[in-house]
Amino acid sequence: MTEASATLVDSGPSALGRLMAPVSAGVNDIAGLFRLLGRTLTLISQGKREQGALLEQMYIIGNRSLVFMCITMGFIGAIITFQSAVQSQRLLPDLTMLGATFIKLLVRDMAASLGAMPLATRVGAGIAAEIGSMVVTDQVDALRMCAADPVDYLVVPRFIAATIMGTAVLIIAGAVAILSGMVIANGVFDVNFHTYLNFSMVTLGDVGLGVTKMVAFCAAIAIISAQRGLSTFGGSEGVGTATTRAVVGSSFAIIVLNFFISGLGYFFVPS
Amino acid sequence: MKGLSLEVRVGLLVLTALVLLGGFVFMLGGIDFGEGYTVFVDFNNPGNIKPGAPVNVGNVHIGRVQNIEYRGGRMDPATGRSALIRVEVRLDAEYGNTIHDDAMFYVTSQSLLGEQNMAVDPGNPEHPRLAPGSIVAGVDPPRMDLALALAYELLDSISQLMREHREEISQFISGAAHIVAALDRTLAEHPDALGNMLEDLEQATHEANLLLHSARGTLEGPEVRRSLRNLDHSLASVAHQVDPLLADARSITHKVDEGLDAFGPEERRSLSSALRRASSIAERADSTLSDAQAITTHIREGHGTVGALLMDEEIYDDIQEMLRDLKHNPWKLFWRE
Incomplete structure (x- = not known):
């Protein structure tokens, strides 16, 4: 072996190492998320809260997102109802169960999963951008220098606020989706309001499953966005990258969590 | 809303969500x-x-x-x-x-x-x-x-039948198509005949209607009613008599059966032998009667002495004259001239 070739071999990682690098990075990323979640839950259990910061975050995450979420879910409800009715009419011109099936679907899954997606863009991006900006302007380091835990100071209020207010917003937005669907069904397809508002197919298990998904998705959005914000580097460009990663990671987490929670729901809360 | 504090605004939103969730659970009827x-x-x-x-x-x-x-x-x-x-x-x-x-x-x-x-x-x-x-x-x-399962089974059977007899069904359909084609051709070639046939059919139907009408009139007439009444009466009488007759017949049959049962094997053998003898005697009597009939015929035709004596008029006259002569001259019985 010549000296040059030996240098080449020693200078970079092996082929297997290069192949496994993304996997390793992904595993480290997930491990970091779970570490942050564990740390957050530990701090929450210790019960030390700054009420003002929590209330402010609840207002920003909840109240400020409400109109956006209601409009978004209103349109989603109208579109799904319209398309379901059109497709149903091709098979059978009977729309008496349109509302019942749509409400069942919305309560069990779509109010949580479809609602959490726009919530991730609104709340997740905000959390990641805010924390990322503090990281690149060294405010987080300043907190550390003041012996303040950035997780306790920045992540815990946002996690609690996002979990509570995100769930509340998703419930309200789900109700708006039902109402918009009802209006479309009545206005376009002449389905009576009482016929549409048929809750006979919905069970308490469906409601429990839907609320569980909402809580899980909102918590995931907060943790992933905070983690992306805390891992920001490279100035304003890094903040933009962190925001994008927060939205992508939150959306991906919503889909994966939906798969697993729906799978568990299939066994424990059969539809 | 602008005058409300942050706590109230957040609280209102959470309360709204809780009310919606609670109302939803209540509406489910659980x-x-x-x-x-x-x-x-x-x-x-x-x-x-x-x-x-x-x-x-x-x-x-x-x-x-x-x-x-x-x-x-x-x-x-x-x-x-x-x-x-x-x-x-x-x-x-x-x-x-x-x-x-x-x-x-x-x-x-x-x-x-x-x-x-x-x-x-x-x-x-x-x-x-x-x-x-x-x-x-x-x-x-x-x-x-x-119902669907049974219909499926039926369809499956039909499908299997058609699969197994594809050739026969094909031939049947082909034959039917030929027949229809031939019929169509015939009808096209002879449209007048079809018209005539239909007219004949209509006429026949009309006549059949008339016939039925007249038959109904006849059947509903007084003679037929009377005949039917008589027949009904006769049948009723027969029905009335049938039971006693059948009872008598049954009794006779029973008695005959009892009588036959009374005969033992020995008696049946004797009866059989007697019947055989009677048959033989009858044959012989028949033969004797035939002989007597032949003799009678022979005599009636005037053959033989007895025949001539009975059937010949001249002999009868001679005997009558001889008896008259003997009556007047009895001595001739003892003395010959």
């Missing part, structure tokens, strides 16, 4: 604060009804299905009836007086593809009200699944 009573409905096939399904009279909600119990068809001593499924139904108390003990409970659906519910026909108002805890028999819904 929580019932009203008074009610429970009745049980037995089914062998309650369809696809589930706990929580509404119970309606017409389109009015009067209760809800509480529970569905599998009984496995075992006999209930309280009702003396066996049922596969027992459905527990909770009815609202305000409708209790309108549901009577002859009420009918049946499973139906809101629409063709709709969720199934239980419908109630309240029953006759003159009957007493359905008591709490009563067990009634429900009306089973039609088994569409069974």
